[in-house]
Amino acid sequence: MILNKKETKSIRSAFGKTLEALGQVNKNIVVMDADLACSTQTQFFAKSFPDRFFDSGIAEQDMIATAAGLASQGKIPFVASFAMFATGRTYDQIRNSVCYPKFNVKIIGTHGGVTVGEDGASHQALEDISLMRGLPNMSVLVPADCRECEQIINYAAEHYGPMYIRIPRTNVCDVFDDSYKFDFKRARVIEEGNDLTVITNGETLAEALEAAETLKGQGYSIEVIHVPVVKPLDEATIIASAQKTGFVITVENHSVIGGLGSAVCELLSEKAPVRVKRIGVNDKFGQSGKWNFLLDYYGLSADKLAKSILQELNKQ
Numbered sequence: 041m042i043l044n045k046k047e048t049k050s051i052r053s054a055f056g057k058t059l060e061a062l063g064q065v066n067k068n069i070v071v072m073d074a075d076l077a078c079s080t081q082t083q084f085f086a087k088s089f090p091d092r093f094f095d096s097g098i099a100e101q102d103m104i105a106t107a108a109g110l111a112s113q114g115k116i117p118f119v120a121s122f123a124m125f126a127t128g129r130t131y132d133q134i135r136n137s138v139c140y141p142k143f144n145v146k147i148i149g150t151h152g153g154v155t156v157g158e159d160g161a162s163h164q165a166l167e168d169i170s171l172m173r174g175l176p177n178m179s180v181l182v183p184a185d186c187r188e189c190e191q192i193i194n195y196a197a198e199h200y201g202p203m204y205i206r207i208p209r210t211n212v213c214d215v216f217d218d219s220y221k222f223d224f225k226r227a228r229v230i231e232e233g234n235d236l237t238v239i240t241n242g243e244t245l246a247e248a249l250e251a252a253e254t255l256k257g258q259g260y261s262i263e264v265i266h267v268p269v270v271k272p273l274d275e276a277t278i279i280a281s282a283q284k285t286g287f288v289i290t291v292e293n294h295s296v297i298g299g300l301g302s303a304v305c306e307l308l309s310e311k312a313p314v315r316v317k318r319i320g321v322n323d324k325f326g327q328s329g330k331w332n333f334l335l336d337y338y339g340l341s342a343d344k345l346a347k348s349i350l351q352e353l354n355k356q
Contacts (some may be wrong), residue, residue: 043249048211052150054186055207056081058193059118063089066197068092072107072119080120080150085214104145105132111143117195119227123149123165123206127172128146138202139175146155146196147172151209152182153293154338155243157331164326165206167280171297173271174206179203180271182300184245185215188268191222199224208243208293210331214247215266227274233263236353237281238345240291241267241305247335248291250342255349273303279312285345287356288316289349293340293342296320319345 042248060252063069070092077083077095085091096103099119107117119126122210126149127134138145149168156164172180179201183189189207197201215230230245231252240248247264252262282288288308290301301318308314321338335341339348 052081056084074121108137120148123152127168153336155331160328161325166295182242199248227267227277231264233261251345
């Protein structure tokens with residue numbers, strides 16, 4: 041593991057360049073966008089393969105339906121838009137035209153969570169993971185850094201089935217080194233500990249790791265688990281950690297309803313009952329502001345997480 045929050049990279053560019061590279065080796069890959077190719081970074085694929093790139097305009101429902109049609113003929117559509125529009129505006133089409141027939145469509149939701157920043161509540165998807173997680177046949181993935189994003193996009197191209205992959209607008213720091221290998225079936229224990237388990241993914245992984253390091257300096261031992269695949273969930277890793285520490289905190293740049301925290305609570309309530317606290321956006325809409333201000337405002341920054349975890353530890 042490496043963690044240098046002072047150096048960040050565009051995870052959207054990592055997605056776009058990986059997609060372009062895949063286009064060179066797999067002629068069945070097609071890409072669709074909803075008039076946001078510069079923002080989602082599908083522009084790399086569009087420039088290299090204009091005959092396999094389709095801009096639907098602001099017609100996301102048509103885009104998903106067309107992707108389903110292409111998938112029915114053996115193509116591998118990667119469909120990109122802001123997470124808010126890729127999942128909310130298109131829910132009926134995803135449910136009935138992609139998931140029900142189990143077509144091989146990959147949906148990429150960029151600009152997820154409150155870190156969309158100044159675009160405000162209308163563009164800050166806080167329900168997207170909940171929407172996609174509830175659909176049969178849909179896998180839900182949330183990479184934490186550029187290296188993992190590249191590997192997840194490659195995995196998506198090689199494995200059949202509907203997938204939703206969520207990436208943020210903000211640049212992200214490296215968390216993993218060159219030895220990292222994404223495993224669809226496994227969550228990863230990044231830091232081992234005994235006092236408490238923190239379960240997270242995406243851009244909040246770096247915040248959780250920094251918080252754990254802060255608390256280590258105060259004598260606390262925090263276990264940090266990264267869950268890049270929210271569905272299907274790696275039950276064994278989560279249960280083992282929960283049974284070891286006896287207390288779990290989930291952290292996500294998403295509503296506390298229906299996302300990673302809910303998935304963990306559902307699992308543990310049935311198979312390993314322990315106390316769980318969910319940290320995320322508490323049943324509210326987002327608001328306009330600088331992304332780092334909003335991350336802190338909603339309790340997701342490293343500083344706020346350290347304080348929240350310490351407060352919970354003191355209750356023990």
